Amino acid sequence: MEEGDAVDVGIRSQESAVTAPVQRPVQASERAVIHLEKVHKVYHMGDIEVHALRGVSVGIQRGEFVAIMGPSGSGKSTMMNIIGCLDRPSKGHYFLEGVDVSTVNKSGLADIRNQKVGFVFQSFNLVPRTSALENVELPLIYAGVGAKERLRRAKEALADVGLSDRERNMPNQLSGGQQQRVALARALVNNPSLILADEPTGALDTRTSTEVMEIFQRLNEERSMTIVIVTHEPDIAQYAKRIIQFRDGRIHQDVAVDNRKNASKVLQQLPVEVEDEDE
Amino acid sequence: MNFIAILKVAGRALGRNKLRTALTMLGITIGVGAVIVLVSIGQGAQAMVLDQISSMGSNMMYVMPGNLNFGGAALGAGAANSLTDEDVAAMEREIGTIRAASPVVNASGQLVFGNQNWFVRMQGTNQRFPEIRSWRVEQGDFFTDSDVRSAARVIVLGKSVAEKLFPGVDPIGETIRVRNLPFRVVGVLSAKGQSMVGQDQDDTAVIPYTTAQRKLLGQQIPSINQAMVSSISQEATGVTQRQITELLRQRHKIGPGESDDFMVRNMTDAAATFTQLTTIMTLLLGSIAAISLVVGGIGIMNIMLVSVTERTREIGIRMAVGARPNYVRLQFLTESIVLSLMGGVIGILIGGAIAALVSNRLGWPTLVSGLSVLVSFAFATVIGIFFGYYPAHKAAALDPIEALRYE
Numbered sequence: 001m002e003e004g005d006a007v008d009v010g011i012r013s014q015e016s017a018v019t020a021p022v023q024r025p026v027q028a029s030e031r032a033v034i035h036l037e038k039v040h041k042v043y044h045m046g047d048i049e050v051h052a053l054r055g056v057s058v059g060i061q062r063g064e065f066v067a068i069m070g071p072s073g074s075g076k077s078t079m080m081n082i083i084g085c086l087d088r089p090s091k092g093h094y095f096l097e098g099v100d101v102s103t104v105n106k107s108g109l110a111d112i113r114n115q116k117v118g119f120v121f122q123s124f125n126l127v128p129r130t131s132a133l134e135n136v137e138l139p140l141i142y143a144g145v146g147a148k149e150r151l152r153r154a155k156e157a158l159a160d161v162g163l164s165d166r167e168r169n170m171p172n173q174l175s176g177g178q179q180q181r182v183a184l185a186r187a188l189v190n191n192p193s194l195i196l197a198d199e200p201t202g203a204l205d206t207r208t209s210t211e212v213m214e215i216f217q218r219l220n221e222e223r224s225m226t227i228v229i230v231t232h233e234p235d236i237a238q239y240a241k242r243i244i245q246f247r248d249g250r251i252h253q254d255v256a257v258d259n260r261k262n263a264s265k266v267l268q269q270l271p272v273e274v275e276d277e278d279e
Numbered sequence: 280m281n282f283i284a285i286l287k288v289a290g291r292a293l294g295r296n297k298l299r300t301a302l303t304m305l306g307i308t309i310g311v312g313a314v315i316v317l318v319s320i321g322q323g324a325q326a327m328v329l330d331q332i333s334s335m336g337s338n339m340m341y342v343m344p345g346n347l348n349f350g351g352a353a354l355g356a357g358a359a360n361s362l363t364d365e366d367v368a369a370m371e372r373e374i375g376t377i378r379a380a381s382p383v384v385n386a387s388g389q390l391v392f393g394n395q396n397w398f399v400r401m402q403g404t405n406q407r408f409p410e411i412r413s414w415r416v417e418q419g420d421f422f423t424d425s426d427v428r429s430a431a432r433v434i435v436l437g438k439s440v441a442e443k444l445f446p447g448v449d450p451i452g453e454t455i456r457v458r459n460l461p462f463r464v465v466g467v468l469s470a471k472g473q474s475m476v477g478q479d480q481d482d483t484a485v486i487p488y489t490t491a492q493r494k495l496l497g498q499q500i501p502s503i504n505q506a507m508v509s510s511i512s513q514e515a516t517g518v519t520q521r522q523i524t525e526l527l528r529q530r531h532k533i534g535p536g537e538s539d540d541f542m543v544r545n546m547t548d549a550a551a552t553f554t555q556l557t558t559i560m561t562l563l564l565g566s567i568a569a570i571s572l573v574v575g576g577i578g579i580m581n582i583m584l585v586s587v588t589e590r591t592r593e594i595g596i597r598m599a600v601g602a603r604p605n606y607v608r609l610q611f612l613t614e615s616i617v618l619s620l621m622g623g624v625i626g627i628l629i630g631g632a633i634a635a636l637v638s639n640r641l642g643w644p645t646l647v648s649g650l651s652v653l654v655s656f657a658f659a660t661v662i663g664i665f666f667g668y669y670p671a672h673k674a675a676a677l678d679p680i681e682a683l684r685y686e
Contacts, residue, residue, distance in 0.1 A: 107603040114601020142601040
């Protein structure tokens with residue numbers, strides 16, 4: 001549970017000698033997709049107050065590919081929930097495409113998630129007993145898109161992740177990698193400003209992980225989509241352009257990736273398996 | 280929002296666990312079925328009573344001579360000879376809301392034909408009898424105006440009497456003896472069956488009232504037992520009753536403050552009482568059945584709560600990709616309504632079948648009315664909304680972060 005992780009934060013932050021956080025100067029520029037201003041998040045667990053975020057300020061521009069890293073309890077999950085509009089800051093402001101979402105109500109947040117955020121989760125989170133195509137259609141249904149247009153766009157998104165031949169399959173008839181790609185198609189289908197992935201490769205083996213990262217990189221390059229992934233695997237973070245390290249509810253480090261890995265090249269070097277899902 | 284999409288998801292959710300869905304529906308099916316069966320029995324009884332009442336005559340009233348005080352002793356209703364055939368003629372002539380009126384003179388006696396005989400309570404009336412009692416002549420004709428004026432010895436037999444006296448013989452034109460006087464049979468009335476109190480209404484015969492007065496009873500001063508009056512409509516019976524009272528008080532020279540020497544009995548009042556009685560019965564039966572409907576609704580609520588818990592993660596996913604809380608609420612509400620409506624439709628079908636079976640096998644009259652179907656349908660919907668609301672609200676109030684983590 002989030003609260004459990006966050007308790008450590010309070011205890012640890014007292015003693016650990018914080019290395020001077022390397023933070024970029026934040027500018028609320030026009031191009032910023034994400035802009036956080038002194039964001040705090042406090043959870044109440046009975047009488048205990050848990051300070052999960054302690055004044056985070058950061059900006060992420062259009063077309064960036066950011067990996068958020070940090071030990072468990074560092075506040076990265078809370079950060080992710082706030083960026084994804086699943087939660088609101090206790091204090092401070094969060095601007096998504098210039099709109100302050102700190103004070104939006106539940107329905108409003110749902111609409112913002114629907115229009116501007118595409119989620120990819122560690123455990124895929126596809127609706128069970130519902131075909132791949134229908135899973136991808138889901139955000140469009142809530143966006144009020146007509147049936148015909150919905151079908152066209154869902155098919156297109158599935159084709160983008162290379163699953164045109166799996167439209168009618170149920171999630172339990174798909175491999176982990178395929179399920180994650182369906183989830184990716186679902187995240188893409190409403191053309192969001194931001195794709196937010198929480199440990200997207202956590203449940204996948206090396207090869208399928210690389211395949212998924214390849215899709216992320218391709219979307220980032222070809223469509224200059226803004227991508228934020230939360231991961232604890234340094235390997236995976238190396239596919240991003242920028243890494244933000246969290247520690248004790250604060251940004252500990254924010255650096256550009258030097259030796260950025262190219263997923264498609266890595267894939268070529270990987271030994272070819274017999275039952276290859278990716279053609 | 281897309282209602283087809285909502286229905287599709289609802290259908291899939293209900294189809295996932297068919298046994299559970301069927302059992303939950305069964306609760307509503309039994310409730311609605313019971314409402315349909317019991318209300319149809321109640322309404323059947325009501326229809327039968329109304330039928331009986333209308334068989335007494337159309338918008339009928341009886342006017343009876345009143346009480347006679349004889350040396351301080353009240354001799355009771357009908358004792359006075361205060362009502363005459365002129366009174367009846369005046370009523371018909373002067374009161375616009377009267378369609379037809381006839382004096383009634385009661386006579387009884389042994390009817391004999393060949394070696395058959397039968398004791399009959401006869402009614403002496405004028406030629407308007409079939410119209411007033413809405414009683415068709417099945418064979419032959421009713422006697423005429425001139426028969427009444429000439430006090431002709433003609434008789435119209437009730438169905439039962441005709442069957443007793445003329446087994447296998449056509450009675451029309453035959454002569455029978457009534458108290459040893461020859462009467463010509465001119466007609467036979469259609470069968471009317473039992474009255475509400477179980478009397479055979481067809482065990483009767485009708486003769487001109489003049490004949491009864493002069494030939495059978497040999498009255499020196501002709502008198503009548505009562506008058507029967509048919510009003511032009513049911514609504515007009517009240518007015519007719521008041522006008523009769525007014526007219527008769529005037530004709531009998533009754534001053535203000537003095538009591539009437541006659542009584543008007545409005546059969547519509549009796550009808551209203553009986554209708555009220557059967558309505559109460561129907562409501563009582565219906566509400567007993569409605570209790571089982573409520574129990575069925577609780578079953579729906581129970582299952583919907585289970586469903587919300589089971590699908591917590593799915594709810595979280597839907598919320599994450601942009602389902603508003605209201606949409607989630609509507610989704611679950613739709614599921615409970617679909618559940619109760621399907622149960623309701625099956626209940627209506629089964630209830631209708633059982634009602635048909637009851638009237639077939641037990642001979643009870645039943646009536647499955649459009650209204651009772653509509654009401655059960657509406658009831659099932661309301662149950663679905665009422666008992667589905669809390670689970671749906673619970674689903675809508677879920678926090679997407681918590682819901683996504685739910686295992």
